[in-house]
Amino acid sequence: MTRHKKKRLLKTSFEHVFILSYLLKWTVLAVPMSIAVGSLIAFFLWLLDKAIHFRFGHPWLLFLLPAAGVLIYGLYTYLGKNSDKGNNLIMDEIHEPGGGVPFRMAPLVLITTVITHLFGGSAGREGTAVQIGGSIAQFFAKKLKLSQEDVKTFLMTGIAAGFGAVFGTPITGAIFALEVLALGRIKHDALLPCFIASVVADITCAAWGIHHTHYAIRFAEEGKVFFGIFHLDIVLLLKVILGGVLFGLAGYIFAELSHTIKNYSNRFIRIKWLIPFIGGCIVIALTCIIGTQDYLSLGVSNPDPDAVSILSCFKAGGATDFSWFWKLLFTAVTLGMGFKGGEVTPLFFVGAALGNTIAAHTGAPADLMAGLGFIAVFASATNTPIACTFMGIELFGADNVLYYAVACFTAYYFSGHAGIYHAQRIAVSKV
Amino acid sequence: MTRHKKKRLLKTSFEHVFILSYLLKWTVLAVPMSIAVGSLIAFFLWLLDKAIHFRFGHPWLLFLLPAAGVLIYGLYTYLGKNSDKGNNLIMDEIHEPGGGVPFRMAPLVLITTVITHLFGGSAGREGTAVQIGGSIAQFFAKKLKLSQEDVKTFLMTGIAAGFGAVFGTPITGAIFALEVLALGRIKHDALLPCFIASVVADITCAAWGIHHTHYAIRFAEEGKVFFGIFHLDIVLLLKVILGGVLFGLAGYIFAELSHTIKNYSNRFIRIKWLIPFIGGCIVIALTCIIGTQDYLSLGVSNPDPDAVSILSCFKAGGATDFSWFWKLLFTAVTLGMGFKGGEVTPLFFVGAALGNTIAAHTGAPADLMAGLGFIAVFASATNTPIACTFMGIELFGADNVLYYAVACFTAYYFSGHAGIYHAQRIAVSKV
CATH class of the missing domain: 1.10.3080.10 (Clc chloride channel)
Structure with missing residues (x-):
């Protein structure tokens, strides 16, 4: 049936009844x-x-x-x-x-x-x-x-x-x-x-009484005027674009590193139960080397007020320059070597920490950049920029929605075509 | 080139350079x-x-x-x-x-x-x-x-x-x-x-100094708990779903009526310049019959404080039960018979007025329902539910984003497959 015929048929044959049912x-x-x-x-x-x-x-x-x-x-x-x-x-x-x-x-x-x-x-x-x-x-x-x-x-x-x-x-x-x-x-x-x-x-x-963590971006520039004409801070916009590029690359590195660790450990470790065993040992070794348990488990919050967590990344000084990398490495080892769970919350952590670091070095607001990293690294690694823009809105409100879209859309392009799900097909190439 | 090959090629051949350029x-x-x-x-x-x-x-x-x-x-x-x-x-x-x-x-x-x-x-x-x-x-x-x-x-x-x-x-x-x-x-x-x-x-x-009209939905139910367990007002949700259905049908009626007026006037009026002439006469006649100029032109605002306009629809009592229909009819005649302009702002009007009326009859908040109608009738007539959800967020903020999505997605289904743009193709049927 041609598209045109189908369209006419749908239009004429009680389509509302079909749709309702x-x-x-x-x-x-x-x-x-x-x-x-x-x-x-x-x-x-x-x-x-x-x-x-x-x-x-x-x-x-x-x-x-x-x-x-x-x-x-x-x-x-x-x-x-x-x-x-x-x-x-x-x-x-x-x-x-x-x-x-x-x-x-x-x-x-x-x-x-x-x-x-x-x-x-x-x-x-x-x-x-x-x-x-x-x-x-x-x-x-x-x-x-x-x-x-x-x-x-x-x-x-x-x-x-x-x-x-x-x-x-x-x-x-x-x-x-x-x-x-x-x-x-x-x-x-x-x-x-x-x-x-x-x-x-x-x-x-x-x-059932489950509460979700509340993340807050207090930054809001509503109503300000810049250079006499712009209702948007162009300098901040450029920082967000830079952030988007780096968030995209972080997502790319995470996806590539996870795949590489998985492939190599499957190729070189013949006894399969040894893979998660060695993975666990590497996580222990990494923890001992950097001397903190901050990058273990979920990392959303931490009872230690000085620890790096997703929540701490929303405050200036809440992450070190390499926090994002450590979390990325810990997660790639954990998931690449046979443990279970998702990738998304660690990606939130990686993004928020990277955003915090970018904010510290560029003078952008820490909470805004942490929030943008939170959604944009996820957007890049899973190739879902529109869903992640909505996530920013649902989690942080709409005050900075333009920046969410800038960060997520930019990050989407800079993650390449890999992504963390190998079952994801390529419908439309990015270039 | 197969999809798999393409994926590999893109992955191996400097994709980031391609993407950046x-x-x-x-x-x-x-x-x-x-x-x-x-x-x-x-x-x-x-x-x-x-x-x-x-x-x-x-x-x-x-x-x-x-x-x-x-x-x-x-x-x-x-x-x-x-x-x-x-x-x-x-x-x-x-x-x-x-x-x-x-x-x-x-x-x-x-x-x-x-x-x-x-x-x-x-x-x-x-x-x-x-x-x-x-x-x-x-x-x-x-x-x-x-x-x-x-x-x-x-x-x-x-x-x-x-x-x-x-x-x-x-x-x-x-x-x-x-x-x-x-x-x-x-x-x-x-x-x-x-x-x-x-x-x-x-x-x-x-x-250049252009300001856009500011629409405000003051309704916010944040933090309320219903029936002891729900953090969402289920009764209001049902009203919004009902609204979505009606907004969808309004978009459908508008698209069908515009097409019908256009087709019939082209078929039955042989002298083509007579079409807009007669169209203009019909608009004058309609204005005289209902005795108000409220449904002419854009309708965003009106110097007369008692007039029906998009802005008045955001207040209880700001529209009559048939305002939505009059605006729909005026616009279908105007655009179907050769005048120029867009369909979207009149669709905003139709939606806001219909939302106001639904609010009046169901006891829902007028501003919320007007805002939902504003975006949802547009979503239905143009088949763009996701864009219109974003429009709600960009115009009204994110407090009620869940209701925007409910209204737009529901309206999208109830507009059938017609839509106001006949050049729009059907990629994915709705049923």
């Missing part, structure tokens, strides 16, 4: 799934919080990290089926449906992520949330005997639900699910189903 | 064009403001509307070449380059839009701005002898520059240019060039 169907399908995902994410966040705080009280747990790595390896080898492919498996299943996402992925990734954090591995949460969302969605889809096309949509809503709930950012969750699948494109084909899922999962997660 | 090239190309577009838009907005205020002082000008219509017809017939295809011509040229966009489109649409408003035709500004942007971009592209592929990108940056400058919303301008071309898709291929153009044009326009 489509939306009702997806609302009925997505709501129970999203409540399940939101609840599981709430449980995950609660457990994660317990594990992180337990480790703060018992820093010696780090020395068990190599053993924890072997345990995680064992769990995935004996129980995992193909669960260890993680986010990439879900994305592959959306592009080209195969064997499906196993249900065991959800409990496995939940438990192993908590283990990773309990023993100090540097990792995040979004990978876990997306995998919980994807495998719960697949489980529902199987029970409901959905068609292949519907399973694809349902997996996308699962990603949206997981992402929206884990960060408390429902719009970002929906746009992320649409934008991450292929580099350079957002397809609106599941816009409302994804959004419904993301909102419901977020509401559910919040209803 | 691509961005430098487009910065150098887009900045002068955007300064020209921004300046012309500033002149246009200044002139438009004069014309609108002159008409407020001389309401009898309305009776010359039929003659003004004939004048506009004459200008396009004898000087216009294919300029009268307007926005659709620019979109067609981006999809499939043909004879190009004539330079004369810019001055012609500028003058005829001002004429339309001077004599009380109900129209907007964005069509004019986009056409100014497109034809200036084509002019630069021709002088610079750009390749066909580059001309496409340059036309997109022209749309972004025009849109960003005319409403003072640079992010929306860029996303709109990418989203409007094909229903159901955003391609990132010109993301940064469009954004640069939009920002520069907006800065330029503001530097």
Whole structure:
């Protein structure tokens, strides 16, 4: 059917009835799934919080990290089926449906992520949330005997639900699910189903009493006039553009380093359970060398007021010049050598720390640059500039929305075509 | 070249050098064009403001509307070449380059839009701005002898520059240019060039001293907790969803009615200059029947404090139950029968008035619902839900961003596949 014919057909044959029934169907399908995902994410966040705080009280747990790595390896080898492919498996299943996402992925990734954090591995949460969302969605889809096309949509809503709930950012969750699948494109084909899922999962997660960390950018230049004519600070704009370039390169380095560590350790270490064991040992060694535990685990906050954390990066002097690099290295080793969790929260850390450093050297406001790094390194490593602009808005408010877009869009270009998800396709090349 | 090969090639062959040179090239190309577009838009907005205020002082000008219509017809017939295809011509040229966009489109649409408003035709500004942007971009592209592929990108940056400058919303301008071309898709291929153009044009326009109307949604529910567990007002959410459905249907009715009026008047009125003449007479007749000039011209504000305008719709009691319909009808007649201008500001009016009415009948906050209607009817008629969510953020701030997305995404689905631009392709069907 030609495009023109299709357009006419759609226009003439009761399209509103089709659309209404489509939306009702997806609302009925997505709501129970999203409540399940939101609840599981709430449980995950609660457990994660317990594990992180337990480790703060018992820093010696780090020395068990190599053993924890072997345990995680064992769990995935004996129980995992193909669960260890993680986010990439879900994305592959959306592009080209195969064997499906196993249900065991959800409990496995939940438990192993908590283990990773309990023993100090540097990792995040979004990978876990997306995998919980994807495998719960697949489980529902199987029970409901959905068609292949519907399973694809349902997996996308699962990603949206997981992402929206884990960060408390429902719009970002929906746009992320649409934008991450292929580099350079957002397809609106599941816009409302994804959004419904993301909102419901977020509401559910919040209803369980989960609170998300509040980040604040106090900087606001509203109403100022520069050089007599500009309502925008051109000098600050140039600093933000420079920041965008560096954030993009940081995302690029992270993606390349993770892939390289993964490939080399798989090639050169024949005994596979040794990979996470050695990875754990490297994390311990790095910690001893730089003499701080600040770059372990999630890093959102830290009971030690002098420690470097994402929150400290929003204050001037809250990070050292190399904080961003250490967090990047710790995370690339942790995730590249078999531990579990997401990449996104560490990317927030890398970005916020790098932003703090750029602010210190250029005289830009620390909170603004930290916030921009927070979203832009993530935008660059996952190739999702529009979702990350929304994330800035949902987390920090709209006062500086122009700078969010400048930083995210610029960083997107400077990350090249690699990205952290190898299942992400290239829809539109960047040049 | 297969996708995989391309990916590898891009990854290995100095991609950052390519990307940097691509961005430098487009910065150098887009900045002068955007300064020209921004300046012309500033002149246009200044002139438009004069014309609108002159008409407020001389309401009898309305009776010359039929003659003004004939004048506009004459200008396009004898000087216009294919300029009268307007926005659709620019979109067609981006999809499939043909004879190009004539330079004369810019001055012609500028003058005829001002004429339309001077004599009380109900129209907007964005069509004019986009056409100014497109034809200036084509002019630069021709002088610079750009390749066909580059001309496409340059036309997109022209749309972004025009849109960003005319409403003072640079992010929306860029996303709109990418989203409007094909229903159901955003391609990132010109993301940064469009954004640069939009920002520069907006800065330029503001530097000329142009101020944009400030709309305020004072409603904010931050921090409230409902039913003991929800951090979101579920009842209000349901009202917003209902609003989204109605906003979508309003956009649909507007698109259908405009097309129908255009088609029927072209079919049944053989003497072509009679079409705008009769159109002008219908507008006069409608004005006499309902006994108010509130639905003429732009309608953003009105010196009469009791008049219905976009600004009045943000206050409870600021619109009657049928205000939205009258504005819709006035605009469909004006634009469907040969007058010039955009559709967007009237769509803002229709949406804000409908939102005001929905608020009055459901007990929702008037400013919130007016703001949601403002962006959502536009989202539905142009099929650009993500751009319109950004517009809400850029115009009203982020406090209610979740509701913007709910309203725009829902409205998008309920407008069907028609839309006001027949050159818009269907990339991804809505069902």
